Amino acid sequence: MSEAPRIGMLTPHVGLCPADGVEVFNQYLQHALGNLEIFVDSLPDGHRHIDELDRVGLELPYQALHAARVLARRHREEPFQLIICNGVHGWPPSLTRLGVPLVQVYHLTMAGLARNALPIRGDRLTTGRVTGFFDRLAGVGKHVVAVSHRVLREVESFYGLRGRVIPNGIDTSSFRPMGLARARDKLGLPHDATIGIFVGRPDHTKGYDTFLRVARRMPQVLFLVAGGYGPAQGNVRPLGRIPHSDMPWWYSASDFFFLPSRYEGFGLSTIEALSCGVPVVVSEAAFPFSGNRSQCGIVVDGDREQDFVQAIHQVVGDGDSFSPREFAVPRFSIKVFEDTWRGFVNSVLGAGGYSLPATPEENS
Known part of the structure; x- marks a missing residue:
């Protein structure tokens, strides 16, 4: 027909x-x-x-x-x-x-x-x-x-x-690396800061309680929360509602993506971050993908904040050793x-x- x-x-x-x-x-x-x-x-x-x-x-x-x-x-x-x-x-x-x-x-x-x-x-x-x-x-x-x-x-x-x-x-042509310095200039973020980004609802399922505990243990890091409202608390800065089309800039301005989620069916934000060339520190639940995880960052087993703190230090210190976009584009x-x-x-x-x-x- x-x-x-x-x-x-x-x-x-x-x-x-x-x-x-x-x-x-x-x-x-x-x-x-x-x-x-x-x-x-x-x-x-x-x-x-x-x-x-x-x-x-x-x-x-x-x-x-x-x-x-x-x-x-x-x-x-x-x-x-x-x-x-x-x-x-x-x-x-x-x-x-x-x-x-x-x-x-x-x-x-x-x-x-x-x-x-x-x-x-x-x-x-x-x-x-x-x-x-x-x-x-x-x-x-x-x-x-x-x-x-x-x-x-x-x-x-x-x-x-x-x-x-x-x-x-995901649209990997839109979710692409924008350049760290260029993205921070556009968004008014400090060039000399170490920045991590959390994307999603700030609730128990997403592991937001773990996120806050980790942030308190790393006062030298600026943590952005895309999707969360409320006043800034120390080194945690809620960004509120961000248009989806603007998210590549926020990912690209970050040194790492952080999601200690307790449950994800797919983990869209994780793939978006990878496609933007950002290494990830995520829980086992936030990485339901097959393939070489070592390309992407560090997947942490369990929810101990000390393990996430150590993983963040390692990812920030070895950022150039990962190839996150090469993992995401052929698959997603x-x-x-x-x-x-x-x-x-x-x-x-x-x-x-x-x-x-x-x-x-x-x-x-």
């Missing part, structure tokens, strides 16, 4: 600082597939966080219903040929006969998040068991995609589902991401006689 297939996507509300990994994924996938219509939960902002539902692990499943109803209504009016779902928001289509192939993308698992990162026993129970039930249901009867081998192992072991891995990608470029996703989607659509329109590169 010559007509381009219509593809719908069901996804949670995003917009975290500086950019949520799911939000970036959606943007790149829309560019790769073209005719992609995205449906997010439609709750008004004042009602988005419902405390009663959140306490029992039902906030995300409830929000998914709203977006799913809008998608289903649109599907009846003008049918899609494929529907892609992100995370827990994929559970309603698993119980609905939509008559088209369904793809479920796991950026993490709720069971894995609960087991590895949540500090309160009640939160672990509600997230791991209640939200996790809907998270597993989201993959039933679908083509399952995980963004890393770690997530796929969790999907298989916790949920009993089978799938494939398609790693996320946007071209690799788009080619892999287009091939996968065409294999799914082929049973119905559809295929994506060829790109100029595919026609040449």
Whole structure:
């Protein structure tokens, strides 16, 4: 058929600082597939966080219903040929006969998040068991995609589902080294300082408590927090909301990237830093990638701040011995991401006689 297939996507509300990994994924996938219509939960902002539902692990499943109803209504009016779902928001289509192939993308698992990162026993129970039930249901009867081998192992072991891995990608032409001195001039940062950058939500899951303890033990280092608000505290400087397009400058102005996270499904900010040529000091959880880690910096096993302090000293002292961009570009470029996703989607659509329109590169 010559007509381009219509593809719908069901996804949670995003917009975290500086950019949520799911939000970036959606943007790149829309560019790769073209005719992609995205449906997010439609709750008004004042009602988005419902405390009663959140306490029992039902906030995300409830929000998914709203977006799913809008998608289903649109599907009846003008049918899609494929529907892609992100995370827990994929559970309603698993119980609905939509008559088209369904793809479920796991950026993490709720069971894995609960087991590895949540500090309160009640939160672990509600997230791991209640939200996790809907998270597993989201993959039933679908083509399952995980963004890393770690997530796929969790999907298989916790949920009993089978799938494939398609790693996320980044725009490596935008996320490139800008030059340390040039970036610091542009951002007004001191040239003579040792600077580390933390990117993400300043919470327990991201290991922000560990981050602060390490920062206190290294008063000679300036630590930037992209995505965190609040007043500067000693040598920690929150930057607030940073546009995603500006992040290459902040990475390039830093001597190292620091993320002592307790759980990551993929670790988008880690790859962005590597693509900008910045060596990393990260936890084992923040590096779910295969390949030669020694190119990238130091991956620390455990959460002892002394181990992170020693790793930072080593990375700063041996910065020229790493080749982080050479690790990132061949594995995680946007071209690799788009080619892999287009091939996968065409294999799914082929049973119905559809295929994506060829790109100029595919026609040449």
